[in-house]
Amino acid sequence: MPPAPSRTHIATVTAIVVVAGAMTVGHAAGTPGCSAPVVLGAQFQIASCLDDLTTAGTVATGHTVPADWAGLHPAGARNPSGVPGTQIDGYFPDNSTTNTNNGWNHDSQFVIRLPEHWNGGLVVTGSPGNRRQYANDFVISDWVLAQGYAFAATDKGNTGADFFRDDVAPGDAMAEWNSRVTQLTVAAQATVAQRYGRPAAHTYMAGLSNGGYLVRWQLENAPWLYDGGVDWEGALWTDVDNLLTVLPKAIANYPESQSNPAARDAIVAAGFDAESQPLWEYHDKTYWELTQRIYREEFDPTYAGADADYDYASRPRAVHDAVARIALTGRIQRPLLTIHGTLDTLLPIGHDSDVYAAMIRDQGRADLHRYYRIEGGNHVDGLYDIHPTLLRPMLPCFRSAFTALESWTAAGQSPPPNATVPRSDAGDPANSCALGN
Incomplete structure (x- = not known):
């Protein structure tokens, strides 16, 4: 595939957009007469005006793919619902075809959700693992939409177990992940400004696993686009630990x-x-x-x-x-909150977030970072249902971290200090997590 577009190209490319009233294949049929802003740089987009943008509604209407987010949350997690607004599905120009969502067989697919009652903010995500653009719908989108945030997600430009085939030189496929997130952020910010008549007051980046890596990379390399981020056990890539x-x-x-x-x-x-x-x-x-x-x-x-x-x-x-080419340095330039489970059995904490926290300190950026080691947390919350006495869910800790980031960046309220958050048998572990006293 050709090199991923540069940030300059992303910011200036002319949009080539087809807005269709209905689709003959795929799940994301548009709503006849539903208008939406043109997404900067998109090759194709389709708009749907929905009574509920959360998974409680989009599963029924076909505007999400549950397989994208299967296994990422505990069975007992409670999510909000009843958020009316507009969903834009589409894709940016790309010549790879690993993403079959919507019947498009086209990579660089995205989803942008614009709630009717907007709080002035935007949350951008990239998919965990090698999943597709709806992977964060349950664990991130539902919750932030209910707070009034606009939401945008990308498939990162290639998906599936053969994602590595989407390159010319080693590292190309992963390098594309970073440029595609930057591309989506620029496009989503422009979309939000068109839709609501003013720019987002705050843009946050959030992500799990590979999505957490993307948060780290963006805050190191494209900080001007964001006010901060939450890194949920992001993958670490350095020449020593990976x-x-x-x-x-x-x-x-x-x-x-x-x-x-x-x-x-x-x-x-x-x-x-x-x-x-x-x-x-x-x-x-x-x-x-x-x-x-x-x-x-x-x-x-x-x-x-x-x-x-x-x-x-x-x-x-x-x-x-x-x-x-894709390694992290720890030189974050915006506030970052990291959460990582002590029982992560895919990305062990001692060779990942412990190391990344030290890298941030070595770069003299510790004042921009808070790090919470979640006792009993694992890499995917679906395993909590099988091992409830061994594990604790990470999802409520992510929500607590996001709330702390909001207070930090919008109100100047310092988050709780770095800590190992002890496991507690009290309360509702699938829906509560206190990061500090």
């Missing part, structure tokens, strides 16, 4: 870890909390090897060995240069 340095050790040692204390200790030494051992079998079957393979394919496509034998440190310079 998925390719951690996961091979788990893959290599798991087969013997149930019976061999040395193998079990090796997984713990790789950064995985010993208390997370009941989760290892699931992650071995579902996450570790697949995740290791697809990101190794992205940065090191010539490697021909086994995933368990992969040694990132010894790989050719070109591999390290590819990672450097």
Whole structure:
């Protein structure tokens, strides 16, 4: 694919837009007569005027894809509903076709939601994992829409387990994630200004997993677009700590870890909390090897060995240069709140957010950062339903962090200090999380 568009190009490109009254395929049929602003740079868009922009309404009307957000929230989570407004679905120019949502077979799809009762703000997200543009609908969109925020999300320009095929050179596919989020933010800000007659007073970035990585990258590299962000256990990419340095050790040692204390200790030494051992079998079957393979394919496509034998440190310079293209530095330039579960069994906290917090301090930016280690939190909240005595949901902690970010940036009220948030058996763990006293 061609290189991802630059920020200058994104900001000046002329929109080529088709607004259709109905669709013959896909789920996001437009509403006849529903008007919406032109989305800057979009190749295609379609508008729907809805009685409810939250998943309580969009599941029924077909304006979300539940498979995009399956497994990301605990079963007991309560979400608001009844938010009327306009939804714009569409896509930016792209020549890859991994996203089949809406029957379009076209990447760089986006969704923008404009509530009827607007609070003056905008929340922008990128998808977690290799999911598509509706992946944050339950865990982020519903809640911020109910507060009056406009909401925008992107599929990051490529999706699925073969996302790495969407490149010419190693690292291209992930580099596109960052430029597509920037592109969407510029477009969404212009859309909001058209729709409401004034610019957003505050633009926030929020995301989970790969979406959290995108928050970190945007606040380091495009801070002028945002007032702050919430990083929900974002993936860390540096030349020392990344998925390719951690996961091979788990893959290599798991087969013997149930019976061999040395193998079990090796997984713990790789950064995985010993208390997370009941989760290892699931992650071995579902996450570790697949995740290791697809990101190794992205940065090191010539490697021909086994995933368990992969040694990132010894790989050719070109591999390290590819990672450097998308690596984080810790030089954030806007307020950032990070939450990360101590029992994260995909991105172990000791080789991820603990490291990133130290990077921020080393850059002299600690005054812009708050870090909350959530005791018992895992990478995906769906596992809480299976392990309710071991885990606690992260979703309510994200909501508490977002509220703290609002107070910090809009009212000058400092968030609670950095802390390890203890697990409590009291209250409703799927819907409450206090970050501090």
